[in-house]
Amino acid sequence: MSEKRKLTLKDIGRELGISVSTVSRALKEHPDIAQETIKLVKDYAETHNYVPNLLAVNFRKNRTFNIGLIVPELVHHFFSTVISGAIFEANRQGYNLMVSQSNDILKDEILACKAMLNSSVDGLLISISNETDDGAHLLEFLNEGKPVVQFDKITDKLPTPKVIVDDFDGAYSAVKHLIDEGYTKIAHLRGRKEVKNSSERCDGYLKAIQDHNLKTDPSWVKDCLKITDQEGYDFTKELMESENPPNAIFCITDLVALGALRYLKEFGYEIPKDVGIIGFSNWMLSRVSTPQLSTVEQHGFQIGMDATSLLLEMIKNNDVENLKTVEIKTELVIRESSELSKVKQAK
Amino acid sequence: MSEKRKLTLKDIGRELGISVSTVSRALKEHPDIAQETIKLVKDYAETHNYVPNLLAVNFRKNRTFNIGLIVPELVHHFFSTVISGAIFEANRQGYNLMVSQSNDILKDEILACKAMLNSSVDGLLISISNETDDGAHLLEFLNEGKPVVQFDKITDKLPTPKVIVDDFDGAYSAVKHLIDEGYTKIAHLRGRKEVKNSSERCDGYLKAIQDHNLKTDPSWVKDCLKITDQEGYDFTKELMESENPPNAIFCITDLVALGALRYLKEFGYEIPKDVGIIGFSNWMLSRVSTPQLSTVEQHGFQIGMDATSLLLEMIKNNDVENLKTVEIKTELVIRESSELSKVKQAK
């Protein structure tokens, strides 16, 4: 396989009998250069298919036109949607996206950062792992003048801008919706206390209950540790077998809601008549379950786009001190699993 | 923010009163260098936190330690699993992974290739779009001596190694399973004819039917164009309302199977008793549907790992002529939706 050597500025200069620097300037239409020279050079470059050696350009300019992105888990509908948005925006602005994942393990996150920091990236988008605390490994980026933008799973300990979901409001509106539909005893399968997103959602849940003069029961709030459908199943079983079973459940995420749904169907509860369910995230699976699951759309693609455009702006302005927080509004997605009012009307 | 200038070999040399090249060699423990010098230099580098400028190294060596990956659609359980495996293996071998997507649009695929080809990548992993034909844009990689490995969605027109799923065998075993369970009239919701994977699966289906002396009916094979749950729903409706309805359906992918499931449940069919269903891909949603969906696991993570390690091997050996084809075995995942024999025994 003939690895044809790539054309360089020097080659062009030699062929055309002009100097390298003139060729370089002509190619970028420097005002000093004569129009004919520009045309001459550009034509030659065009026909001989000149493409600049980016490795050299980047080295010279000390930047890569790559940005990095690290998420806890790539195989997750929300995160892959975010990545999709990040790729879109990065490519649109002429950047490539380097992707890695932490598996929610701090050690892996640090490794991923190290790999990216070493001159392979001009800036970083990150959704931190559950184990990340002070983020010393992230500070290194800032120290090298490379901006960082946090999104979704964030820490306030790091002086960077953030793009977040309005978890509180999303949860609030989900619970308000349940209340509006006529549910009165609303439980919540929440996530781990240390995770900000799940605390926000829990707070939104409590506030909605309180604002509408309803009550919650301490036993109605369950802590999911692994956020699996099995936890949804098990906690729902606990809830329904208790002395004071709820008649609706707001779940930290769709997967947990699916588990709740599974238990309820298995034990003959009618949904949404006997029990209403609402999830969070609008995974694809919430649309194809039976009954279809109400949920909260997080607009992951938008988050990816916004975080990326924020990062690129900082890169271009050589700005690592931005502390802006962008909040992306969620959107209630009402489907069958919570439409109590419709069922009642039908009678 | 003080962008502290990074330490260079020159700095170290100046401080220690030795030449740059000695420093360079000492750092990589070149046999020529005296042990004491090595120690001296390494200690200095360590305490002063020297980190080589990869941009310069890469420029010098004309490689980037990045590999590219392009898939039709990132937000897809199978592909994100593959990417996950690719990241794992790439990082393990000291490479970063650059990700892009084609959205199954040739134009976008070409753009993504261009962006990656320009010196930002040492090799490429690609699952081609539906629109890709001769792959001229991919040949450019080979012409520049950068290896390409195709996976899953491939074309034989391109002289590269391939990592593929045994779609034929997977489909065969899925259908054989249905037959073994006692189903006799098996339909198939297939994908588009131009897509190799779906043709392979269809062939596997036909072969299994034939090998077991069953018959199929031309009207039992439906072409899904968009591979959505709605198509699954609609075609299942057609099938079940026809004069000769099947008693089992093998679906091109889990999403379509979910649509089939939805129709059947809605119209009172019992699953797996009246109709058996099996999908393909083992998406997360197949585990949480009711009934749980039987399917075929494709081992995406393994595919990602294998394709990556194959690519890195080629990169390291400077080999662009490998034509090996690696076939990753699928695995039948039996769940409720096809277990007719169990239901019968239970009676």
Place this chain on the structure above:
DNA sequence: CTGTTAGCGCATTCAC
């Protein structure tokens, strides 16, 4: 064992 020299491809400063 170590230093000198040269050069990767490009951008840029300074002459002319």
Place this chain on the structure above:
DNA sequence: GTGAATGCGCTAACAG
């Protein structure tokens, strides 16, 4: 308008 010279940081051939 254009060319010559310089250097980015690192590696490697060559010389001693």
